[in-house]
Amino acid sequence: MHKRKKVKIILSNKEHTEVYTKPYVMQIDDVLDARFGVTAIDEFHSTGKLKFNIRTEHLQVDMPQLLELPQNEKINWKEQEYDSMAEVYFFFLSYKQNAWLHQLELKKEMIASDLRMLETIISSMPKNILERLNLKHTQSN
Numbered sequence: 001m002h003k004r005k006k007v008k009i010i011l012s013n014k015e016h017t018e019v020y021t022k023p024y025v026m027q028i029d030d031v032l033d034a035r036f037g038v039t040a041i042d043e044f045h046s047t048g049k050l051k052f053n054i055r056t057e058h059l060q061v062d063m064p065q066l067l068e069l070p071q072n073e074k075i076n077w078k079e080q081e082y083d084s085m086a087e088v089y090f091f092f093l094s095y096k097q098n099a100w101l102h103q104l105e106l107k108k109e110m111i112a113s114d115l116r117m118l119e120t121i122i123s124s125m126p127k128n129i130l131e132r133l134n135l136k137h138t139q140s141n
Contacts, residue, residue: 012073012076066088
């Protein structure tokens with residue numbers, strides 16, 4: 001199950017409502033790449049810093065792809081709180097970074113398991129060699 005974020009938005013009639021981010025799918029990467037560029041995203045993942053300037057036209061294009069917006073409700077994108085909209089972008093950028101970290105943790109666990117198995121095999125080698133030498137010695141008698 002994908003983690004999701006609750007976001008407050010302002011409708012055209014000035015009412016506030018809460019919506020959720022969409023699940024993280026590959027299309028989200030396309031939206032983020034188009035908005036910030038791969039270089040800026042890579043820099044964010046390595047430094048945690050991202051310089052950007054969100055404008056109304058960006059929200060109109062990106063947010064319908066990033067948020068589950070209410071049907072049949074008009075949204076005045078000029079009225080949105082800047083910080084809330086920036087948090088949507090940061091949520092998805094951080095989500096991907098956390099997914100990479102989780103993947104690295106899984107790989108680390110697999111490597112540790114493989115190393116334990118190799119350690120067991122290596123530690124049993126002298127015993128196995130001696131048993132085989134004894135078996136050959138016994139069979140030749």
